Amino acid sequence: MRQTFVDTATALLDDDPRTAVVLADISGAAFAPAARAHPDRVVNVGIREQLMLGVAGGLALTGLRPIVHSYAPFVVDRAYEQIKLDLNHQGVGAVLVSIGASYDASSEGRTHQxxxxxxxxxxxxxxxxxxxxxxxxxxxxxxxxAAHDEPVYIRLSTQHNAEGRPTTGMQTIRRGSRAAVVAVGPMLDTVLAAMEGLDVTLAYTNTPRPFDVKGLRALGHSDVVLVEPYLAGTSSAVVSDALRDLPHRLLSLGVECVDLRRYGSPEDHARWQGLDAAGLRQSISAFVAPGGGPARGRG
Known part of the structure; x- marks a missing residue:
């Protein structure tokens, strides 16, 4: 995903004079050829993530379309105030593209999660x-x-599915009778493995905001399992509001709000969080069983 991002952003710099890329050292080497070709539109501010967002806001105010890139904790957590003030408050947009996701860089410790x-x-x-x-x-x-001026966040990950599904919105993968399971982004293949033999509908989305409410309701289930690769419960309010006129149950699975204080591999963290196939199967099976309730996560 990261290389595809670099290639696509470089092509946009070549083709669209409105496009700019703002970095804070991360992926600087990957964008070096683009920086030589477009020194006025590839800006590397060094290890100054807050400044990176400030520069992006300034570029957006001039009519450029900035693409801002770093690890998720640097471009979002560390620079949150600048996102709030230099983009939102100014009424301008940018495309923020992160790597690292929830724990892709788990060997680097909590600073990279x-x-x-x-x-x-x-x-x-x-x-x-x-x-x-x-x-x-x-x-x-x-x-x-890159073709418009609204604020967009693109969250890249090293975890990936075997097949790409470029269409946005809710995509139905298979039909079942017991419940709807919605997998977000790179969780799809793991959820598929976890659901083997279970009589449930499976849907996929790579665009959780805005959430495809119409697509969710079209699945036709009042019992919903939401599997997201970030903080558990992030989309629970959106889903509950979408089904507010229906009696429904919701199980929200994702990364628990706890600091594990461990390193390990991304696969280790998925297992510790119950987000591997075995953990997801246990949670989903308990939820869809007759009389079942949420086994873990937020329901």
């Missing part, structure tokens, strides 16, 4: 959030985001 990034954008409102599940989804999402 950002499970709460999407929840932070919910406090601002008005942001489109894309969580691609495959590299083939990155190019179309970034190209579309």
């Amino acid at each position: 950002s499970p709460g990034d999407v929840a932070l954008f919910d406090t601002l409102g008005g942001w489109t959030v894309h969580v691609p599940g495959h590299a083939d989804e990155v190019g179309p999402l970034l190209t579309a985001a």
Whole structure:
């Protein structure tokens, strides 16, 4: 996904004189050829993430379309105030593209983890959030985001599905009778493995904001399991509001709001969080069983 992002952003710099890229050292080497070709529109501010967002806001005010890039905890958590003030408050947009996701860089420790990034954008409102599940989804999402002036966040991950599904909105993968399971971005293949033999509907989205409420309701289930690769419960209010006129049950699965104080691999963290196939199967099976309730997560 990261290489596809670099390639697509470089092509946009070549093709669209309105496009600019703002970095804070991360991926600086990958964008070096683009910086040589477009020194006025590839800006590397060094290890100054807050400044990176300030520069992006200034570029947007001049009519450029800035693409801002770093690890999620640096571009979102660390620079949240600048996102709020230099973009939202100024009434301008940018395309923020992160790597690292919730725990892709778990070997670097807690400083490189950002499970709460999407929840932070919910406090601002008005942001489109894309969580691609495959590299083939990155190019179309970034190209579309660069073509307008609204605020967009694209969350890249090293975890990925076997097949790309570039269409945004709710996509039905398979039908069942017991409940609807909605997998966000790179969680799809793990959810598929967890659901083997379960009589449930499976849907996929790479765009949790704005959430496809119409698509969710079209699934036709009042029992819903939401599996997101970031903080558990991030989209629970949106889903509950979408079903507010119906008696419904919701199980929200994701990264728990707890600091594990561990390193380990991304696979270790998925297992510790119950987000591997075995953990998801246990949670989903208990929820859809007759008389079942939420086994873990937020319901």
